[in-house]
Amino acid sequence: MKEERGEECYNQAMVKRHKRSASQGVEMEICINSDDMETEEGGGESEEDENGFNLFHYLAQPSAFVVCDALEPDFPIIYVNSVFESATGYRAEEVLGRNCRFLQFRDPRAQRRHPLVDPTAVSEIRQCVENGAEFQGELLNFRKDGTPVLNRLRVIPIYDGSMVTHFIGIQVFSETDLDLSSLSYPVFRKENPEILPRKMDIKIPICNYHEGGLLERDADNSRILQLSDEVLAHNILSRLTPRDVASIGSVCTRMRQITKNEHLRRVVCQNAWGRDMTVRLEPSTRQLGWGRLARELTTLEAATWKKFTVGGRVEPSRCNFSACAVGNRLVLFGGEGVDMQPMDDTFVLNLDVASPEWHRVKVASAPPGRWGHTISSLNGSWLVVFGGCGRNGPLNDAFVLDLDAQQPSWQELATSSEGGTGTRPLPRSWHSSCTIDNGSKLVVSGGCTDTGALLNDTFLLDLTKERPMWREICTSWAPPSRLGHTLSVYDNNKIMMFGGLAKSGSLSLRSCDAYMMDLEEIEPRWRQLGFNGFEGAGPPPRLDHVAVSLPCGRILVFGGSIAGLHSPVQLFLLNPVEDKPAWQLLNVPGPAPKFAWGHSTCVVGGTRILVLGGHTGEEWILNELHELCLASRPDEDG
């Protein structure tokens, strides 16, 4: 793998850089075409440049080096040499695709750089990289095992004409005997001591509850709050009134104790994420506590991919089925069997048991077989199936099932078209659905008709009514017609549409556009989300992908069918609530699946995203599951 990448990198970035040595006036050529750095000419002498850097120091010994792709968002590493691997403890496959900043994090899973890493050096690198300029400097880094190491770093931009295509990073690592237990790095620049005092030097007495009593001990406040003085002062305290700052200063110890209260933390999460989500998350907090879970879901610092095998069988084999989670159970319905046979069976995988196995559910009656349909979970143990392609073409029927009923039975919903008012959606497949309002209403949008025409309509089915009624959400403007897109719900009643095979004008194209609609508005309307950040920073256009709503209202997009050479399991995160949302690329360790498709991905318990099957684009292996764990599970992490 590494060799392949090395080859690829060599071909892509056979980088030769000419630099004139100030002292010797000779042309020095650095060839990056092997694992080690070589000087072809001009080695030997120990000359320092105007910055006190010894250029030859980099070249006299085998150096660690990395190559980053400057044309991809966030400059992912595309090559590391073996010296880098042995100096940092990270293997190439663990770092390829990531930005180098992970070396500033002490815990490989942390999301925040260590407070001892000089923020000035980091911002200098950032500026150099943004401006396509060279950087030389020294900063603190961490090996994979958490030991600190001093990095004399040089970052060199590689130009193709006026465009920077790659960056080369050359690292000379040396040991440091820094005492990490005492945070002594001045987070405020020395030249501005009058702006703010260095709180870290001030020892304050801290009270801790200890077996019912109060225990006094010395500790510095940064360690308690796990925020740097810079963040506390600039991002929090400086925004308050002088009176509030004085109040906080006098009560902070008590505040800390109050904020550690589990009940308060649960209430805070419930206010922010809603009751339903809080109930769903409750089991995860038994070991983690609300504070830690809230932090992990906010920073996603503990996110990891895992792979596991389950027993039982889903037979006959199939593809294009639909699945969703009901509590900790996965439910799979229908799909396309051999010779495009539409399937009508229901399977359940209970993840609560020690060795989960697929079981076929004995149902008294089943909907007609279908594929390209959607299945969504409603309140409690109910499920709803809508549309899809049956034996005689696309369908527009809806069926519900109570999984916990003594004798589970799919029942067709007698909807408005059988005597009431309202319009039933046209028969369709490859549409998208989600449930809003705590799982009480089904929203259906787009898809494709029997003639292959793409749709751009949106319908709502209120399942709280005795006789559920379809209502078309008529809007003055709608996004271009599409199929294979996703609908995600956030803020309880807002929906976001992303991607799909969209029809704009006479063209059918994969889309990477996002649209939102607030279904609580009296006259809901679609709005296209305008993004912050440069072109290409978001997920590449795709269809049949996955979009998952996270507890904090953010939406995670991955998988699907993507044009070009992009990795389908790159994870993109968006907060649609922001004025100008910006996509963020998430680097998650662990064995990611090669493929992930929307209708075969379920969210269990709010923190576990399960991807079923999809070894190759055609093969659907239902006994091997990939899981994107958003929060740590101490019982399983060993």
Ligand SMILES: Cc1cc2nc3c(=O)[nH]c(=O)nc-3n(C[C@H](O)[C@H](O)[C@H](O)COP(=O)(O)O)c2cc1C
């Ligand atoms: C080619 C290259 C190599 C880099 N090598 C390192 C490194 O070894 N250690 C490190 O801490 N940062 C390194 N960086 C810097 C980070 O990737 C990043 O640019 C820096 O942290 C500033 O950006 P940020 O504020 O978004 O983190 C390197 C950057 C580039 C482009």
